[in-house]
Amino acid sequence: WEHTGGDDLQSSIEENAVSVVAFVPPAKILAWINRVQRPVISDVVAESLGDFKKADETVIIAYLDEGDETLRAAFFEVAGKYREEFTFGLVTDAGAIEAEKITGPTVRCVKPLDEDSRDLHGFTDVESLEKFVKENSRPLIGELLPHNHRRFLERGWPMVYVFAATESERSEIRTTLKETARSYYESLTMVTVDPLEFPDLPGKLGLESSAFPSGAVHQLSADKIYPYPKGRGLTPNELLSWGLDVWQERVKPWTPPGVTTSYDNLGGRLKATRSVSIKKIPGYEPPIDHALATGQRTMSLYHEAADILSASGGNLKTRIFGRKDLKAPPQQIYALALETCKWSSVLKEVIEASELMRHERKLSPLLALLLVHDFLLSKRGVALPATHGLRTSIERHKARLNAEFTRARIRRKAGSMEALRQQVTTEHQGEAARYPRWVRVNTLKTTLEDQLASTFKDFTRVYSIGEVTDASSGKLLHVDEHIPNLLAVSPSFEFAKTEAYSSGAVILQDKASCFPAYLLDPLPEDGDVIDSCAAPGNKTTHLAALVHSRTAESEQCAQRIYAFEKDKHRALTLEKMVKLAGAKDIIRISFAQDFLKVDPNAQFFKDVGALLLDPSCSGSGIVGRDAMPTIHLPELPSSNSNKSQYQKSRKRKRGDDARAESTQEVFVDDDGTETVVATEKELKVRLEALSSFQLKLLLHALEFPAATKVTYSTCSVHAEENEQVVLRALQSEVGRRRGWRILKRDEQVRGLREWPVRGTVDASNGDTEVADACIRSYKDDGRGVMGFFVAGFVRDAPEAIDDDGPFLRDENGRIIRDASGMPTLKAARVSDPSRASATSSFPVEGPDGDEEMTENLESEDLTTSGDESSPDEKDEDEWNGFD
């Protein structure tokens, strides 16, 4: 409970009364109010000294000479720090000092309830005074509270915990054990604990979480826990005799589950050995500063998450990560908000059935959902201090909430928590759950047969996509009929845990996203290949697998794939993917390189025969990119007349319901960030900008002199980005000059020729041949793929018009063979020694900037001829070479 004192005090008490009263005994509140209303240090004279000593549970009095300014200042400093916990007084009256038989500067700590007082003589500085206050203000048996827990632990002496359910029981125990505690005051820390205040603590000490009173000793220095035997009386004698057994190691310490403790039997005595980690100490909290910082940040967590969920516009990510004023960590807000949405249909039922909101009128429906989510489903519970009003407003209904949660699970016929979790995940996946997981078997590392016999050995093979997505069964698999080495697998299968996934043997890639590389069909005679917009690298590694599969086993792959990526961060992802896929030898990455700045006529690219262009687009075909997940809000318990203060004051002008704004168009950029486009006009402008950028890239690709194949693709469903770009490219100057034409359907690789979904005639301005050549896919059409578009361009290069076939021939027309008799491919031009000699060694800065990498590059300028910058200048836009 934070307060600002003064005038705010009254309103602060009123506002927090409900939550505070339930957990802090009224006497404590009153004591606190009295304390903060006193001056930081009260001037005490002989007549008032007797009463002053009983003014509070702990009273700290300094007996100082009138003129002792230094000690007075030190006392003032410490008093200022602890004034809300203890009452401080100053006696300078010589008569009163004499009557107390005090000689020299002294600070006395008086605890009237314990009939105890302790002195610090001749104190010198703030530090020693503070230490004295902290140690001696401790009652004989303290009440463990979140704010003093750490202080008790810091002493390092064995902690004796006694749990009792009510304050009167705890008070009785304190009285009974007071004298025992006094005897061991210096070497033990004894505390009574309200189990509601520390619900996890009994379990951590090996005690039952619902049988009280109970107790345990935790030897902090050795990290040994000794639960007090169940049923043994909590009398001083019983406790002392058991304590002696513990001390003399006749009792075996309790071992928390999952921890192995070895015991040496030392002739009736047990010596236990276990490694101690401070983090394992029950109740350990991080150092105060850190705790404060984290506490302050998480205090805002629930309110900020509720604000974000009730805001309008944008999706969850943009709403959170677009805001700069958040106090709680954005990742934490995101996880909380998303998980709460996911569980909201179950939580709504729990909240309504437990009537939580009828009892806790300060809670809005959203706050109730968020808090109950953490209470029931987060391992750490509600992320607020134990006495925080919001936390107590949930925890005091613990029993009902738990019971209703179990009922909700049973109503859903989920036999276990795991089963319920699975159900909720599937429900939440919504659109995505209707799609299979597409898995491309990476033939650079493995084969389809090997994977079917290993990773997928427990799977049942089915023969349609519909069967795969049938949610009732978990391990179904379908071998795709269009794309080689592609599988469709049940959506719930967790790939992240498989060895095949982490080793790069399989790659998760939507079927439609496999179309471009397969359509490009890079053959050895096509020479080198360019992937112009490559990150994260799904299509680049697919190209590498295809190139590799066409290289004879006895030969080294002579073809190279040059991958360009403008964004340096995404280029690093690309690099990781290339490494993981085992494609490093085939792919050369040019980091942070704008493809538009690469000169097609550079000598280095003279053998580039095929290009794949998959530029940034609107992302309108991506599956599972709804603007906002649906959230089910609990109904308020009754009519308007019962509206709480909270609801009246908030007015909910934007509405608490954070339902998806499904009518809006959402653009997804390359990082997955989504932007909502609200009006038709905005959409048009955005599409125009995108398509002119896409066309520019495509026309640049058509310029490469040896190129005879280009594929153009987007994950958009908008004609403006698709057929319209294709038509403009065909009609363009470079398109005509270089003789580019569309790759007709009947010229396409078998799988894509047979793929039934084609471009639309309307979008192709009535050109049926172009429409049929264009390959499309739509989400939601039952084929289980994302929305996508791809088209191929081809041209008959003059040098390709020979009927020699793909092999080099001598002047007599005979195929040239190597020493092993294998024919020499024309495409093996890259490995041509004459080419190698025409290159020079060229140091290039790598992605980390700390490593010199050498690559044989042509010594000529590789940037576009129109570009002013020289390759030697370290310009951002400059050609950076390949890794």
Ligand SMILES: C[S@@+](CC[C@H](N)C(=O)[O-])C[C@H]1O[C@@H](n2cnc3c(N)ncnc32)[C@H](O)[C@@H]1O
């Ligand atoms: C749609 S993503 C490519 C996805 C990739 N083909 C795959 O399958 O994994 C488009 C990428 O092109 C990059 N890009 C955009 N304009 C570029 C340019 N002018 N030169 C190079 N890369 C560019 C973006 O940074 C982005 O990473």
